[in-house]
Amino acid sequence: MSVLTESPEMHTNILIVEDDMAIREMMAFSLKREGFDAIKAASGNEALEQLNQMHPDLIVVDWGLPDMSGIDLIDTIRRDDVIKEVPIIMLTARAEEHDKIKGLERGADDYLTKPASMLELMARIRAHLRRSKGFETSHKLSFHDIVMDASAHEVKVNELPVNLSLTEFKLLKLFLQNPNKLLAREHILNHVWGRNTVVEDRTVDVHVLRLRKALKPHERDKWIQTVRGIGYKLATF
Amino acid sequence: MSVLTESPEMHTNILIVEDDMAIREMMAFSLKREGFDAIKAASGNEALEQLNQMHPDLIVVDWGLPDMSGIDLIDTIRRDDVIKEVPIIMLTARAEEHDKIKGLERGADDYLTKPASMLELMARIRAHLRRSKGFETSHKLSFHDIVMDASAHEVKVNELPVNLSLTEFKLLKLFLQNPNKLLAREHILNHVWGRNTVVEDRTVDVHVLRLRKALKPHERDKWIQTVRGIGYKLATF
DNA sequence: CGTTACCATGACAATATCGTCACAAAAATC
DNA sequence: GATTTTTGTGACGATATTGTCATGGTAACG
Structure with a gap:
């Protein structure tokens, strides 16, 4: 079989x-x-x-x-x-x-x-x-033309592969799981880093920056929007 | 009734x-x-x-x-x-x-x-x-031109035989059973070595290296891709 | 317009992870 | 029993990743 x-x-x-x-x-x-x-x-x-x-x-x-x-x-x-x-x-x-x-x-x-x-x-x-x-079909998360296959650990924008580090991948996954939702820094920290890790707030910013950089060649970096005083959200504009 | x-x-x-x-x-x-x-x-x-x-x-x-x-x-x-x-x-x-x-x-x-x-x-x-x-246990596995006959303990790439040790064989089998899927080191250890064997994590790396070496003459070594921080996956690029 | 709080960005050092090799033990083969 | 193959491990350099900081810029607000 x-x-x-x-x-x-x-x-x-x-x-x-x-x-x-x-x-x-x-x-x-x-x-x-x-x-x-x-x-x-x-x-x-x-x-x-x-x-x-x-x-x-x-x-x-x-x-x-x-x-x-x-x-x-x-x-x-x-x-x-x-x-x-x-x-x-x-x-x-x-x-x-x-x-x-x-x-x-x-x-x-x-x-x-x-x-x-x-x-x-x-x-x-x-x-x-x-x-x-005889094999598992893949799980896909997507937001417009950003497509993530978590089980294959693969991200594509408009069919073109995007190279992400592990943290960037987890961060994008969180965004894709909560499209159009405002994510507070603390929420992001809890979900990407874990509840009991001690990491500075600003670290989130840096990783958002890095994720944006990775999405920039595909012109999707602007979709990660800053909400001053709270955090970030994934949305079109 | x-x-x-x-x-x-x-x-x-x-x-x-x-x-x-x-x-x-x-x-x-x-x-x-x-x-x-x-x-x-x-x-x-x-x-x-x-x-x-x-x-x-x-x-x-x-x-x-x-x-x-x-x-x-x-x-x-x-x-x-x-x-x-x-x-x-x-x-x-x-x-x-x-x-x-x-x-x-x-x-x-x-x-x-x-x-x-x-x-x-x-x-x-x-x-x-x-x-x-009507379950048939054919033991043929394949991924593109990599073909394994598990019962005959035989692997061919593009019709040409590949010589593998037992561990390499089991490792490739696991990859073929999970094509395009990211396999964590722990998962690989559990399935290739068994759940209650004590083997170092890095051992997986070495065997992946050996499997790649065996596939290199057939130009298929790049199909076993490293996912930093997690493990490996079998996929074309 | 000026102040303040907040964020983007680049640089940097510390760390983590991986590929590769060499070696010894164990197993298989002859 | 000798030889070859297989296997697990440690070591080490190369590279990727990560967290933090300093700096300058920008939005918010009175």
């Missing part, structure tokens, strides 16, 4: 089959944010058309589709020799236990009830991909 | 790790009723003892155990080369989303909140077993 025939930086395609546009777009947005490629389908037939052209790494299926039930779609997929192995997560508004069990027995690998937390959906998607692809 | 019944001659062992006797017995009862063999453990250590003697097809773990958290148990299992592939379902009274995500990210395959419906639990168990049954 642990055959790594493809390299992990290869795009991981997730097919979303969901007729509600709002939910569909939100899921696509969340997926792209995490570094996946989201393919969208608004109906069962649209999904089948997509599946003729490409083979996603995972499928998220809504139970109630306009032209067929999600169950029917799963049946069709599981009958297709080429794609029948693909992990499928069912997503539905119905909380009825009966549906869950039916979905799981008919070939779904997982079942989530709407309104589903995007975080939980992402976690479950990663768990299934871990099984089917 | 279940549409898909397991054939009786095929013993499917399910390990239940749960300290609450009532729940444990109820789960064991349900499992046996469905044709599974239920093995019971009331604590984390009891579970580990069991795992020394047998390898279950699936494990159901309660989050809160008397001697360790379910998460710790999962960590231990996922570090064991022999049983690390076993599907794990977390079961817990806590409904907090944070716990769910933590469990899934740390290696659980599924997560159920108590009080869990036995029917749903059974359905999910069957869904996971359906996946893991």
Whole structure:
């Protein structure tokens, strides 16, 4: 099972089959944010058309589709020799236990009830991909075109790599985890250096300076803004 | 009841790790009723003892155990080369989303909140077993043109054989299992040398050096990259 | 406009970390 | 039993990183 025939930086395609546009777009947005490629389908037939052209790494299926039930779609997929192995997560508004069990027995690998937390959906998607692809998919933090892959310890701005020291990396990570939020010096000290380290306040300034320098060639240094008397924040202007 | 019944001659062992006797017995009862063999453990250590003697097809773990958290148990299992592939379902009274995500990210395959419906639990168990049954243990690992056949103890780069010592081999294997992932020294020590061996940190460096030397004739030595302050990673640049 | 508090910046020394080599012990091979 | 290979460790120089300080600049405010 642990055959790594493809390299992990290869795009991981997730097919979303969901007729509600709002939910569909939100899921696509969340997926792209995490570094996946989201393919969208608004109906069962649209999904089948997509599946003729490409083979996603995972499928998220809504139970109630306009032209067929999600169950029917799963049946069709599981009958297709080429794609029948693909992990499928069912997503539905119905909380009825009966549906869950039916979905799981008919070939779904997982079942989530709407309104589903995007975080939980992402976690479950990663768990299934871990099984089917044999390796962990990467976690990505991003703010516009600043993208950090913490597990790979890699930062890119607009696809170009940025070289950071360990402290700078941790500092940027904190900023990315709190975009548009004002971070007090003390807060930064606690989170980057740890609660019981004795470091001068000004040290934060210096490391912010160094982080800005590293981002300067990409013209992103101005995104780390000074808030006089308090600290810094990551934001566009 | 279940549409898909397991054939009786095929013993499917399910390990239940749960300290609450009532729940444990109820789960064991349900499992046996469905044709599974239920093995019971009331604590984390009891579970580990069991795992020394047998390898279950699936494990159901309660989050809160008397001697360790379910998460710790999962960590231990996922570090064991022999049983690390076993599907794990977390079961817990806590409904907090944070716990769910933590469990899934740390290696659980599924997560159920108590009080869990036995029917749903059974359905999910069957869904996971359906996946893991057709589990093939091909021992081929690769990263681009670096190919390892673990069972044959053979490594080739671009079809040309590479001679490695045992430690170098295990080290490269770890890298291939975690491509593009930053591996901390401690993590490397745990996985290549074992958890209870006493070896200096710097030993890792020396073996990385030796592995690089072995890969140098093939111009792949630069793919093992140093991340100052933490460890190493296998990645292209 | 002047004062004050606050910050950006560059320089610097101390430290941490890593790559490399050499060597001895242990294990494997012949 | 001799030879070769493998392995872990210490040493050392090279380099990266880090924290602090001094200085000058800038925003805030009356």
